[in-house]
Amino acid sequence: MLAFLRKRKDVSGVLVYKLDRLSRNMSDYSTLEEMEGIEIISVTEALPSGASGRFVASIHAAVSRLYSDQLGERVRHAARTKVKKGGWPGPAPTGYINDVENKTLRPDPNMGPIVKLVFETYAREDISLSRLVKRAKALGLRTRKGSVLPKGSLHHLLRNPIYYGMIRWEGNLYRGNHEPLISKALFDAVQERLKGGSSPMTKRSFPYRGLMKCGYCGCKITASLIKGKYVYYHCTHGKGPCSQGFLREEDLGELFIPIVEKVILSRDMVRQLLQGVQEEGKRRKREASQRIRALNRQRTELHEMRDRAYEDKLTGKIGEKRWLEMEQRWTDQEESLMNQISALSTKEGPADDEAEATFKLLQRAPELYKRQSHAERARLLKVLLSNSILMGDKLEPVYKKPFDLVAEGVYSGNWLPG
Ligand SMILES: [Zn+2]
Known part of the structure; x- marks a missing residue:
């Protein structure tokens, strides 16, 4: 779809049924968002257009992904059960x-x-x-x-x-x-x-690698170990020599501090984000209980069918052997229904805590950042930034969505729909 949109400049919008269909992969979603002049319109979720609408859309996407991750957790649980019984839970490894x-x-x-x-x-x-x-x-x-x-x-x-x-x-x-x-x-x-x-x-790891581009020539910023102990970041010079010098890892870590400090989630914003998560949770719960009701109806039909067959067996309309075959099939069907029901019932409305923790962590990001190791700092930076631009010892941040809007102060406090 992305390739198609890049070619067709006359397309002005993408209509999606639900945002999480589109955004299982957050990076596709971000790319789509960055495309000039393309509006994302969700059929089932009302969103205002423009920058504030896009911010809400980003949050919806993030929230949906949080739930997808939990789905992933259930799949992992099933895989673990299989492994404990000696089975291999995926595509066979080479050989x-x-x-x-x-x-x-x-x-x-x-x-x-x-x-x-x-x-x-x-x-x-x-x-x-x-x-x-x-x-x-x-x-x-x-x-x-x-x-x-x-x-x-x-x-x-x-x-x-x-x-x-x-x-x-x-x-x-x-x-x-x-x-x-x-x-x-x-x-x-x-x-x-x-x-x-x-x-x-x-191999020695260079945590800040992959976060920056050279402001002089556009190549990536990479790192080297000098004299076996000092880590320096520098341009790859992939297009020939340029003016970018060498920067020590410690100094680079400091350069990111004001950038992290600009990403401030106000208490009000965290509250609204959480509200979004909770509403999504409720909606999914409603869907689950509808599905459970449908499955229970199927079970009732199955019981009635079994009762009728038993009568038929007693009156001799069907033979013992045939009846046993049917019973076996029905037992399997019932078990499958029960499994589906129990999977849907144990689906906790869980993410609230997890989401809360994530958002609160973001709120405390600057304070935490300063106390972290370089590796942990880089992990946070990779959430917030992509390909920031390094020129000499000046660092120009490029924020990922939705942090760009937060950092630039576009947030006005009344972007929520309704
Ligand atoms: Zn360069």
């Missing part, structure tokens, strides 16, 4: 294929032996990970989609305990019910080698 019938993994007859060979090669030969990438490619190792595994993916593969029969899930190991491709001893030998070599894990 295996999903055995849908037995709900487990089985070795891929083509890739399985190659995966094993790659493990053996790395354990026995004095070969670097980069060389191993080339070797694996030559051996024919490919993903399910047929592409070559880059270094990061290969490293990931070598660290995956699935190949000796275990499943790593949320930091724990579970015994899988699939057939191992390699022995535990071989896996351990590979882990030893990975620890010894220059694994990607041991």
Whole structure:
């Protein structure tokens, strides 16, 4: 859709059924919002147009995503249950294929032996990970989609305990019910080698990287470790030399302070944001109870059908065998209905606390920022900013939505619809 809109300059608006349909992916939504002259119109949610309308729309999108995340949490719960029973909860990793019938993994007859060979090669030969990438490619190792595994993916593969029969899930190991491709001893030998070599894990991290562009030439700002201990940020010089010098990490961290301080959520605003979350929660609860009522009606119909069939069996209209078959099917159907009902009933109207905490955290952002490590500071900055512009030691912030409106003071206090 985005590509289409970029091409067609005569389109002036996008009509959406509901904002969260559009904005599962917040970045798509932001891109859409930034497009010149395109109005987002939601059919089911009344929104005023213009800047304040867009602000409300951003909040709606953020709130909807919060709920999607909770949906994600329920899906993760189902996955965890499966893993505890020894099942693999997703698409098969390279070397295996999903055995849908037995709900487990089985070795891929083509890739399985190659995966094993790659493990053996790395354990026995004095070969670097980069060389191993080339070797694996030559051996024919490919993903399910047929592409070559880059270094990061290969490293990931070598660290995956699935190949000796275990499943790593949320930091724990579970015994899988699939057939191992390699022995535990071989896996351990590979882990030893990975620890010894220059694994990607041991690289120094540069937290502020990815947040800035060079104001002189437009290239990205990256970082280097000088004399093994000082971190300096500088232009990548991707388009040739420019005037941007080197900036120490400590100094850069200070430059961001006034930028964070500009993002102030007033108490009134937090209150209105929370109200938005709560209304969304109520609406979803209403939807759930409607659905539960419909499911219960189906259950009642099912019971009536069973009663009639039982009578038919007693009067000899249907035979014992046929009746048992039908009973089995109905039992399955009833169980499925009960599962759906219980999933809908346990759907807590939960996010209120979580949302409150998030908004309050934002409110305290400047104060918190100063007390954080560089890594934690950068995490907050990545929420607020994208590609700010660095020129010498001057930093021009580029706020993400909706923080741009907050920072620029567009917020007037009466943007809520109705
Ligand atoms: Zn530059």
